[in-house]
Amino acid sequence: MAFDTSAKAAGVAVCSEEKLLAEFSVNTGLTHSQTMMPMAQAALDCAKLTLNDIDAFAVAAGPGSFTGLRIGIAAVKGLAQTLGKPCVPVSTLEGLAQNLQGFEATVCAVMDARCKQVYNALFTCGGTPSRLCEDRAISIEQLTQELKTVSDRILLVGDGAELCYAQMHASLPQVELAPVALRHQKASSVALCAHRLYAQGVRVEAGELIPTYLRLSQAERQLQEKNRK
Template sequence: MKILSLESSAVACSVAVCEDEKLLAQSFQHSGLTHSRTLLPMCGDLLKNCGLTLEEMDVIAVAAGPGSFTGLRIGVAAAKGLAWPWNKPCAGVSTLEAMAWTLAHMEGDICAVMDARRHQVYNARFQAGGGVLARLSPDRAISIEELAGELVERKKTQILVGDGAVLCYNELTKRGLPVELAPPHLRLQSAWGVARGALELARADGLVTAAALSPVYHRLSQAERERLAKEKEMTVKNDKGEEQHG
């Protein structure tokens, strides 16, 4: 099964061509250019360099979320545009799961984290072993404090992956929790992980049509949004109070 995968959920973007679990080629860009300018040309160039055509692809896969709302919309729109002319099935892959797949060759707990601001992270936890992932939690928005509480009960070393890995490493080590950072070259999002997640979806009959493909934003819960709004309001009041006394 040949898969063309796209990853544009964060600052960097990448595209990959895979055949089943084998990576044929991957292109990565972190130049500061917008994904709307770079993503489709990257796909075209990668296919050309592989001597392949879009028609030969069996699945078009994309990181569907969580992540940058703009980046997710660009990625999903690009995947739809690539899939529609040839009526190709699509895979909307969890960004967090895709990151975990890059570490599936390791043994132990994988904790995928993306910075959601103000001590919140988008998170999912997995157990890796023998090139296979077992999901331990759903994708969710969670406070670092809540995550720490879960990990205390888990009592296992966590391998942190994602753009929130360093943030969580610093906070969790303060609490004495056993955590490790994934190697730098495997720490961030990659299109290969998206392709690997897409392969699992295909095996589980989880592919969708281009029309049904959509981003999954994983917004913070209403309670969390209200709590953060109150914190922001208190911060503003405190700042004004300091100005008046200054």
């Protein structure tokens, strides 16, 4: 069972091996704490499963919204600990790249990190997504300069895609937006990534599951700046 609460939309999916059994996604303005568990129960009901049938719980562990990540991870930790099941943390950016598996392009996963920055990673996705760099926080200007060295098709995916496209397309004619149906986080993609990781032995106990923020929160940055003065 996979959860993604890293951005405005929230999603839950149940997969068996590489078969998607059920998936729910909402983007209604309700808080993730309001929508996530009802979706999880609905997904189980549709798949005719119970929580005891789940072998592992996967979650988009970051980067992303600080509050959203905490909600999803807290829920997964609670379920996994109660049931004695392992957790599989998945990079939100790798989950986004999974949306575009089979596309012959350089996939540029971008999430709006505010302050003229994005959370970013680059992948090739002709087959299973393969990383070209680690997850990072980077300025849009710096990312634009880096992508000028890429000659093939570039697909932007994630909630920062439109923002980056608006600033990049004039100087990067090879850059495109991913199809709208594939542009945002999907819990099923997190589940597929988690399936590969689980098969490779990547899993943690509930107490070891932590979010990956990549940078300090705004409040922490402001406190650091205040302490420097």
